Amino acid sequence: MKSTTRVCVIGGGVVGCSVLYHLAKLGWSDVMLIERSELTSGSTWHAAGGFHTLNGDTNMAALQGYTIRLYKELEALTGMSCGLHHVGGITLADTPERLDMFRAERAKHRFMGLETELVTPEEIKKLAPVTNIDGILGGLYDPLDGHLDPSGTTHAYARAARMKGAEIVLRNPVIETNQRADGTWDVVTRDGTIHAEHVVNAAGLWAREVGALAGVYLPLHPMEHQYIVTEDLPEIFERDGEHPHVVDPGGESYLRQEGRGLCIGFYEQPCEPWAVDGTPLDFGHELLPDNLDKIEDSIAFAYRRYPILERAGVKNVIHGPFTFAPDGNPLVGPVRGVRNYWSACGVMAGFSQGGGVGLMLAQWMIEGETERDTIAMDVARFGDWITPGYTRPKVVENYQRRFSVTYPNEELPACRPFRTSPAYDIWDARNAVFGAQFGMEVVNYFALPGEARFETPSFRRSNAWEATRAEVQAVRNHVGINEVHNFGKYHVTGTGARGWLDRIMAGRVPQPGRMSLTPMLSPRGRLFGDFTISCMGEDDFRLTASYGAQDFHLRWFLQNLPTSGVAVENVSDTFIGFQIAGPNAPELLGRVVREDVSETAFRFMDVRRMVVGMSDCMVQRVSYTGGPGFEIFSDPGNQRALYSVLSEAGADLGLRPFGMRAMMSLRLDRFFGSWGREFSPDYTPGETGMDRFIAWNKAGDWIGKAAASAEKATGPARRLCVFEVDALDADVVAYEPIWLDGEVVGFCTSGGYSHHAGKSIAMGFVPTDRITDDLAVEIEILGDMIPARRITTPLIT
Numbered sequence: 001m002k003s004t005t006r007v008c009v010i011g012g013g014v015v016g017c018s019v020l021y022h023l024a025k026l027g028w029s030d031v032m033l034i035e036r037s038e039l040t041s042g043s044t045w046h047a048a049g050g051f052h053t054l055n056g057d058t059n060m061a062a063l064q065g066y067t068i069r070l071y072k073e074l075e076a077l078t079g080m081s082c083g084l085h086h087v088g089g090i091t092l093a094d095t096p097e098r099l100d101m102f103r104a105e106r107a108k109h110r111f112m113g114l115e116t117e118l119v120t121p122e123e124i125k126k127l128a129p130v131t132n133i134d135g136i137l138g139g140l141y142d143p144l145d146g147h148l149d150p151s152g153t154t155h156a157y158a159r160a161a162r163m164k165g166a167e168i169v170l171r172n173p174v175i176e177t178n179q180r181a182d183g184t185w186d187v188v189t190r191d192g193t194i195h196a197e198h199v200v201n202a203a204g205l206w207a208r209e210v211g212a213l214a215g216v217y218l219p220l221h222p223m224e225h226q227y228i229v230t231e232d233l234p235e236i237f238e239r240d241g242e243h244p245h246v247v248d249p250g251g252e253s254y255l256r257q258e259g260r261g262l263c264i265g266f267y268e269q270p271c272e273p274w275a276v277d278g279t280p281l282d283f284g285h286e287l288l289p290d291n292l293d294k295i296e297d298s299i300a301f302a303y304r305r306y307p308i309l310e311r312a313g314v315k316n317v318i319h320g321p322f323t324f325a326p327d328g329n330p331l332v333g334p335v336r337g338v339r340n341y342w343s344a345c346g347v348m349a350g351f352s353q354g355g356g357v358g359l360m361l362a363q364w365m366i367e368g369e370t371e372r373d374t375i376a377m378d379v380a381r382f383g384d385w386i387t388p389g390y391t392r393p394k395v396v397e398n399y400q401r402r403f404s405v406t407y408p409n410e411e412l413p414a415c416r417p418f419r420t421s422p423a424y425d426i427w428d429a430r431n432a433v434f435g436a437q438f439g440m441e442v443v444n445y446f447a448l449p450g451e452a453r454f455e456t457p458s459f460r461r462s463n464a465w466e467a468t469r470a471e472v473q474a475v476r477n478h479v480g481i482n483e484v485h486n487f488g489k490y491h492v493t494g495t496g497a498r499g500w501l502d503r504i505m506a507g508r509v510p511q512p513g514r515m516s517l518t519p520m521l522s523p524r525g526r527l528f529g530d531f532t533i534s535c536m537g538e539d540d541f542r543l544t545a546s547y548g549a550q551d552f553h554l555r556w557f558l559q560n561l562p563t564s565g566v567a568v569e570n571v572s573d574t575f576i577g578f579q580i581a582g583p584n585a586p587e588l589l590g591r592v593v594r595e596d597v598s599e600t601a602f603r604f605m606d607v608r609r610m611v612v613g614m615s616d617c618m619v620q621r622v623s624y625t626g627g628p629g630f631e632i633f634s635d636p637g638n639q640r641a642l643y644s645v646l647s648e649a650g651a652d653l654g655l656r657p658f659g660m661r662a663m664m665s666l667r668l669d670r671f672f673g674s675w676g677r678e679f680s681p682d683y684t685p686g687e688t689g690m691d692r693f694i695a696w697n698k699a700g701d702w703i704g705k706a707a708a709s710a711e712k713a714t715g716p717a718r719r720l721c722v723f724e725v726d727a728l729d730a731d732v733v734a735y736e737p738i739w740l741d742g743e744v745v746g747f748c749t750s751g752g753y754s755h756h757a758g759k760s761i762a763m764g765f766v767p768t769d770r771i772t773d774d775l776a777v778e779i780e781i782l783g784d785m786i787p788a789r790r791i792t793t794p795l796i797t
């Protein structure tokens, strides 16, 4: 065993081996993997080995496609078999909603290069004859679905990594990970200490324990899971070809051929978290005792869906644990605040996702950033607020919903409410329907009198429609109020603050009393953030950005912070308040402050410290709703008093609270993009129009300058356009394909309904050379081709 290495990967399951292979493949050959036992000794060895591309997140689905295509490459490289069975798979739809979901997924797959197809019940019967199609409305067929040999595949990754110079050490547990002052690590194993520049936690079932060695909490939890292998069945082994996979979401089961019989696994409702207080260190190549009682209802359902099972003998029951994050996606990337410590855990579908996880992590470590947006799997999508007490019920919820339809407007109930602002009770008393963002309760809308306080999950316009329209009208015609607690906020101070902001932000850093909008770029010129900078003094700045991107942004700040002269503090939850927006907003503000806040005295993008009622506040003239508006920030302790002052003063001005649904409709009127939709690391400033906020002439270098300048010189190959869509009852959500002259030329980033203009609006990318002022396209929404026309004039001035 060598004693120094560039990277020490802890854990030899499918994920650790994939990370090791990708590191070596991308050029870091001085890498090693430490496994406490044999390769596959965690959840990997007892996996059912199924793989599929379907994932609600588009980037995750693309990475699953990458993983599946990689297996042939591995086989060719190593000469080893992964035991591949590319038999194709069908996911059944037994409700119209699920069919809607498949139509939306199928549409997305068109520009992702995935060849899924919608199939009729009759086609399902032909493809998968063991299926009883009673009540089935259709299905989604994916030719890439299949299964493999988990052990063979893991060993193929391992051999491929070794062939590229990586070392693998077996039967040697890591017992400590200690960081040196220079950020490198001493990885203490039973057989000696390794000095490593980087550590990767790929310890799967033991990722919590290995994380704790470095003081890191990773929000994941193991769940028990069972599948059954049947005795031989003539209907199966006498077939010409292999039976395809069938996922039956209604029965929460997946079924496939296994040898001469079948294998069926369940995501049962009475599921059980495993090893709540920690994974036993001596757990290894053993299974959990069978528990058929737990899956009794699932089995009964499966007998109806696949009557053949009723006469099938049981050959094996496999019952083992594997880990989930609260939202079911992996936890990958650099752990904020712990230098050179990387997470590659929480991978619940190692054979669908392991390749993509390995590729993304290796790119991140070697090249500094990934080729695509990884936010869906980024460990930074959960903040410091997350605890084991939150993780466990969320993981149970996720397990139970493994095959549920996921709706774009859906809010999940587990662990709610958890984090709230002081104004929560005020909204609650006014019939608020809440959502959760980064753990925080946020008002989506206020249910109208007599309406249920629940938004029906739907791919189409929901029951929030009328309430949202009323809130939009209040903002456009009078004045609306909502909270600013769900903005990410940072206080940047120190003599070096301006210089640092000039380097980390591509835009102009404002003068005292003024604000600016700016993109933050990655070295490759991709969007890492869209920020508002407010300058309160030469060495005192406030930044605002997306609330959900807090850990992502903070991690980037810390990675780029000089050792002295600048301090960055996350004040997202300690600097909150309200925004007021609408034509009566200036009058309302004028009534509660002593300053002159007329448009000439307090201009657009001005920021001031003001006393509002009794509260010392930072007030800025800006609005995300378009039209007149102010953001008023203060201490959380003052929030309720601030609300009383504003609501009393605004009563005769038509003041009405509004929620996020209205906000997202209002922003469409001014074509404002939003983080995670129009703005993400997948896109560039030139593509999104954020280049208009770049300060090209500012002195000195800034992160992303070379790449952004190169894009400026050539012009982007695609650009964001806004469309008016002839939608009837379903608006664009995201990733719907944009068709032009019979081919898919682009995709939507977001959309919705402008209640102010009475129009369905979409934003999306189109190749630059296809863009004209009067561009007419079709947008595929839930399988229907909907005409849409480009618009260039905002819906309000």
Ligand SMILES: Cc1cc2nc3c(=O)[nH]c(=O)nc-3n(C[C@H](O)[C@H](O)[C@H](O)COP(=O)(O)OP(=O)(O)OC[C@H]3O[C@@H](n4cnc5c(N)ncnc54)[C@H](O)[C@@H]3O)c2cc1C
Binding pocket: 010, 011, 012, 013, 014, 015, 016, 034, 035, 036, 037, 038, 039, 040, 041, 042, 043, 044, 045, 046, 047, 048, 049, 050, 051, 172, 173, 174, 175, 202, 203, 204, 205, 206, 207, 210, 225, 226, 227, 318, 319, 320, 321, 322, 344, 345, 346, 347, 348, 349, 350, 351, 352, 353
């Ligand atoms: C019954 C069942 C069926 C499944 N079916 C499928 C399926 O069909 N398709 C699919 O994609 N996925 C399936 N899975 C999930 C799949 O098994 C996991 O996604 C995958 O195994 C995760 O791999 P991993 O490498 O992250 O973790 P693990 O396999 O748990 O590997 C972690 C490794 O780290 C090692 N380790 C831990 N601590 C230390 C230490 N201190 N020092 C050194 N080494 C250490 C362990 O020994 C272990 O080998 C199934 C899981 C179960 C339980």
